[in-house]
Amino acid sequence: MEEGAPSIEEFYRRCSDKALYLTRCNECRSMYGAPRTICPRCGSKNLAWIPSKGLGELVTWTIIHVAPPGFEGMTPYVMGIVELEEGGRILSIIEHVEPEKLRVGLKLKINYYEPRENGGEWPQWPRYYFEPLEEKQ
Amino acid sequence: MAEPLATIVSTGMSRFGKREGLYARELFREAAEEAFEACPNLDPRKDIKALFIGQMSDLFEHQSHVGAMISDWLGLNGVPALRTEAACASSGAALRLGIMAVKSRLYDVVLVGGVEKMTHISTPKAVEALATAADYPMEQWNGVTFPGLYALMATAHMSRYGTTEEQLGRIAVKNHRNGARNPKAHLKREVTLEEVLNSRMIAWPLKLYDCSLISDGASCAILTRPELAGKYTDTPIHIVASAQCHDTLNLADREELTTLKAARKAALQAYEMADMKPRDVDVAEVHDCFTIAELIAYEDLGFCKPGRGGELIEEGVTEIGGDIPVNPSGGLKSKGHPVGATGTAQIHEIVLQLRGEAGQRQVQGAETGLTHNVGGSGATAVIHILRRGD
Numbered sequence: 130m131e132e133g134a135p136s137i138e139e140f141y142r143r144c145s146d147k148a149l150y151l152t153r154c155n156e157c158r159s160m161y162g163a164p165r166t167i168c169p170r171c172g173s174k175n176l177a178w179i180p181s182k183g184l185g186e187l188v189t190w191t192i193i194h195v196a197p198p199g200f201e202g203m204t205p206y207v208m209g210i211v212e213l214e215e216g217g218r219i220l221s222i223i224e225h226v227e228p229e230k231l232r233v234g235l236k237l238k239i240n241y242y243e244p245r246e247n248g249g250e251w252p253q254w255p256r257y258y259f260e261p262l263e264e265k266q
Numbered sequence: 267m268a269e270p271l272a273t274i275v276s277t278g279m280s281r282f283g284k285r286e287g288l289y290a291r292e293l294f295r296e297a298a299e300e301a302f303e304a305c306p307n308l309d310p311r312k313d314i315k316a317l318f319i320g321q322m323s324d325l326f327e328h329q330s331h332v333g334a335m336i337s338d339w340l341g342l343n344g345v346p347a348l349r350t351e352a353a354c355a356s357s358g359a360a361l362r363l364g365i366m367a368v369k370s371r372l373y374d375v376v377l378v379g380g381v382e383k384m385t386h387i388s389t390p391k392a393v394e395a396l397a398t399a400a401d402y403p404m405e406q407w408n409g410v411t412f413p414g415l416y417a418l419m420a421t422a423h424m425s426r427y428g429t430t431e432e433q434l435g436r437i438a439v440k441n442h443r444n445g446a447r448n449p450k451a452h453l454k455r456e457v458t459l460e461e462v463l464n465s466r467m468i469a470w471p472l473k474l475y476d477c478s479l480i481s482d483g484a485s486c487a488i489l490t491r492p493e494l495a496g497k498y499t500d501t502p503i504h505i506v507a508s509a510q511c512h513d514t515l516n517l518a519d520r521e522e523l524t525t526l527k528a529a530r531k532a533a534l535q536a537y538e539m540a541d542m543k544p545r546d547v548d549v550a551e552v553h554d555c556f557t558i559a560e561l562i563a564y565e566d567l568g569f570c571k572p573g574r575g576g577e578l579i580e581e582g583v584t585e586i587g588g589d590i591p592v593n594p595s596g597g598l599k600s601k602g603h604p605v606g607a608t609g610t611a612q613i614h615e616i617v618l619q620l621r622g623e624a625g626q627r628q629v630q631g632a633e634t635g636l637t638h639n640v641g642g643s644g645a646t647a648v649i650h651i652l653r654r655g656d
Contacts, residue, residue, distance in 0.1 A: 137403045140403075141403070161519050162404065162516070162518050162519060163401070163403075163404045163514075163516045163518070163519050169513075169514050169519070170521075188422070188523070189418045189419070189421045189422040189425065189523055190418065190421055191414050191417035191418050191420075191421060191469045191470055191471075191472075192467070192469065192470035193409070193410070193411060193414050193469050194466070194467045194468055194469060194470070195393070195411065195413070195468050195469070196409065196411070197390075197393065197394060197397055197406070197409060197410075197411050198390060198394055199409075200409045203409070205467075205470075206409070208408075208409065208410055208414055208418070209418075210418055210517070210518045210523070218518040218519065219404075219518055220404060220405055220408055220410060220418075220516070220517065220518045221408060222408065222409055228470075233425050252403070252407070254403065254407060256407070256408065257408075
């Protein structure tokens with residue numbers, strides 16, 4: 130893989146620095162939330178990191194009542210797919226939002242959870258979340 | 267009329283449900299035994315030349331090396347056997363390998379099938395094993411569950427088309443009504459719309475009764491070339507189309523959230539291969555892992571226009587006796603969803619329907635049937651079209 134190509138490890142390393150980077154296909158201009166090295170839409174290998182301001186809108190959502198291991202203490206919690214201003218979508222927990230306020234187009238911004246100690250096991254990835262842009266307590 | 271790719275001469279299915287004390291190998295033997303007994307002219311040790319066995323996860327039984335395990339347990343150690351994995355479409359994919367094997371004339375007769383043993387471990391552990399079909403770094407890591415992924419699609423469908431929780435609930439009601447007539451179904455019980463809507467929330471808007479079951483079970487089919495089928499059966503069922511497509515593993519990277527593009531593409535390929543239209547389908551078994559998945563399948567398979575799935579269920583079109591009966595077996599919802607077994611269990615049901623052997627849930631006069639088997643949140647779709655051969 131060429132130097133500087135989007136990768137999962139680098140995506141999360143940048144998240145550790147509280148920086149969200151999206152992946153853009155330089156051929157068909159498709160944007161992706163997930164780092165990748167071949168564009169699934171056009172097949173191009175010319176993909177590049179695009180810094181994101183971390184601002185976006187809610188596309189769809191759910192409220193998780195039965196959680197996977199490690200998330201049990203948080204239920205019920207909101208998860209959504211967020212479309213970033215730069216394009217590209219990302220799945221994330223949505224914090225600090227009343228369920229009745231959820232709607233398509235709700236303005237959101239990214240934030241990051243405090244890193245958790247896990248004894249050095251893989252993966253050492255941080256976790257991000259989104260929250261309403263104007264209603265942060 | 268399209269030339270058959272391969273011909274099914276026999277099928278079998280274990281009872282689905284909580285099969286305490288039985289493991290995958292024993293459940294698979296139960297399914298295989300039924301297929302062998304229904305096909306007395308077949309000598310398994312002499313005639314079967316290869317095995318393709320779908321199974322999703324070795325986390326359930328702490329057991330990989332499933333091809334060898336199944337061949338061993340069937341007394342068929344002299345032939346190649348291997349496991350296929352495509353999440354919940356694992357045995358749909360196994361069937362495709364079987365078709366390729368006989369169509370290429372490499373083998374005359376092959377056994378395909380699938381199995382999953384799930385109920386002996388705790389529900390959280392089973393749910394965790396199932397979640398491995400989702401993208402790990404982008405989805406699992408961020409706290410989503412499988413019901414959660416389908417709930418994201420449900421909310422998108424509701425926002426875009428006005429689809430309602432009641433319409434989703436009606437799919438559960440229909441499939442339980444059908445499953446109550448299937449002696450091998452896991453939950454042979456009718457449910458009311460009120461029960462569905464009042465069941466406990468799993469991932470809003472999906473409630474317990476919008477979700478398929480965690481089940482144990484196995485299923486299989488025996489295939490050969492069309493011209494050899496007469497040696498084994500008087501009621502051959504031809505496979506006239508087989509298609510498999512994929513989409514991004516990560517749901518958020520898809521262009522649309524209200525349709526499974528992989529299923530739409532596979533359906534188009536399958537209809538073209540079979541030289542037929544959606545309206546020519548007499549009966550379908552679709553992948554209702556969640557009620558929203560069946561509703562989206564109506565649209566992806568061309569049974570109605572995009573966004574009209576809710577009306578289709580309300581109008582009763584997909585009931586047994588409707589224009590396009592869907593999931594007469596009870597579907598994953600009521601028959602059960604031992605994930606690896608589901609693809610060939612759908613095939614088993616369609617074979618019964620086309621042979622007129624489906625008892626109380628028989629779709630009258632069915633001659634052409636379709637199966638729609640989905641892996642994960644739609645990163646895999648496998649579609650087959652079957653037709654009576656006599």
